[in-house]
Amino acid sequence: MPDDVQSSRTELRVGARYEGAEAIVAVEGDLDHSSAERFVACILEALDTKPRSVTVDAHRVTFTDSSGLSALLRARGLAFVDQVVFRISDPPPGLRRLVEQTGIKDLLLPDA
Numbered sequence: 001m002p003d004d005v006q007s008s009r010t011e012l013r014v015g016a017r018y019e020g021a022e023a024i025v026a027v028e029g030d031l032d033h034s035s036a037e038r039f040v041a042c043i044l045e046a047l048d049t050k051p052r053s054v055t056v057d058a059h060r061v062t063f064t065d066s067s068g069l070s071a072l073l074r075a076r077g078l079a080f081v082d083q084v085v086f087r088i089s090d091p092p093p094g095l096r097r098l099v100e101q102t103g104i105k106d107l108l109l110p111d112a
Contacts, residue, residue, distance in 0.1 A: 010062045011035070014042045021052040028060035031068030031095075039068075043075040047082055054079050059090035064098055072108055087111070 012035035013028040023046035031039060046054055056075070064072075072088065079086035088108055091099070099108050 009034075012038060014039050016042055016046045018049065018051070023047075023049060023051040023054045024057055025054060026057045026060070028062075030063040031061050031071065032063060032065040033067035036067040036071035039071045040074055040078075043078060047078060047084060050082075051084060053085035053087065056086075056088045057090060058088050058095060059092060061092055061095055064095045069098060069102065069104075073104065076107060 009032075010029040012030055012032075014025065014035075016023050016025045018024070025039075025042055025046055027039065029035070043054065054075070056072070061068075076086045088095075091109060096109065099105050
């Protein structure tokens with residue numbers, strides 16, 4: 001990368017909180033190749049608590065690439081295996097568009 005080009009990458013922050021039988025995973029920043037595994041690790045930790053549902057609060061996701069999209073699909077699959085309801089709440093326009101363009105809206109945003 002040339003010296004005069006500033007990186008606009010936003011480091012991912014991800015954490016879970018629990019409300020009854022629901023795990024809410026808040027995601028902020030770029031969900032991409034450099035952060036996808038950290039996101040999946042947080043989902044696995046949340047699933048270890050045996051929730052009935054996992055909600056990914058995505059309204060602060062600033063960028064998603066194919067690795068981030070793959071991580072969301074992997075998280076959905078892990079929840080499915082454990083018979084846990086998985087949903088994404090408040091996806092930003094860029095994530096919504098990516099999900100729609102790749103034809104997986106019914107998997108990740110079925111209520112949207």
